[in-house]
Amino acid sequence: MQEIQKEALVQKMHAEVGRLKQEVDRLREITKPVAPDDSIGRLSRMDNIVNISVNRAALSKAESRLAGLEYVLRNIDDPEFGYCMECGAPIPHARLMAMPGATLCVKCAE
Numbered sequence: 001m002q003e004i005q006k007e008a009l010v011q012k013m014h015a016e017v018g019r020l021k022q023e024v025d026r027l028r029e030i031t032k033p034v035a036p037d038d039s040i041g042r043l044s045r046m047d048n049i050v051n052i053s054v055n056r057a058a059l060s061k062a063e064s065r066l067a068g069l070e071y072v073l074r075n076i077d078d079p080e081f082g083y084c085m086e087c088g089a090p091i092p093h094a095r096l097m098a099m100p101g102a103t104l105c106v107k108c109a110e
């Protein structure tokens with residue numbers, strides 16, 4: 001991969017990491033266990049439980065995506081970077097830009 005392409009990619013990944021960190025903070029905040037409050041009715045409590053489980057799922061997705069990106073960023077100077085982990089083919093730059101942190105080529109990801 002050319003240096004200039006790599007630089008663009010690193011920038012893109014840093015931006016994505018920043019966005020994900022905000023997302024994780026926001027989701028952590030809204031999935032915090034709430035103290036039982038008798039002033040909310042049973043229905044809204046049910047609603048709340050459903051929302052929390054949806055948001056927890058989103059939180060764990062965002063966290064694992066964040067961990068994946070941070071891993072890739074730590075290993076950006078690895079000579080293997082930009083190559084498919086599965087078959088070793090170079091991953092097209094366009095794919096890396098579209099999916100920062102991708103470690104598989106299009107074929108292997110399918």
Ligand SMILES: [Zn+2]
Nearest residue numbers: 084087105108
């Ligand atoms: Zn592959």
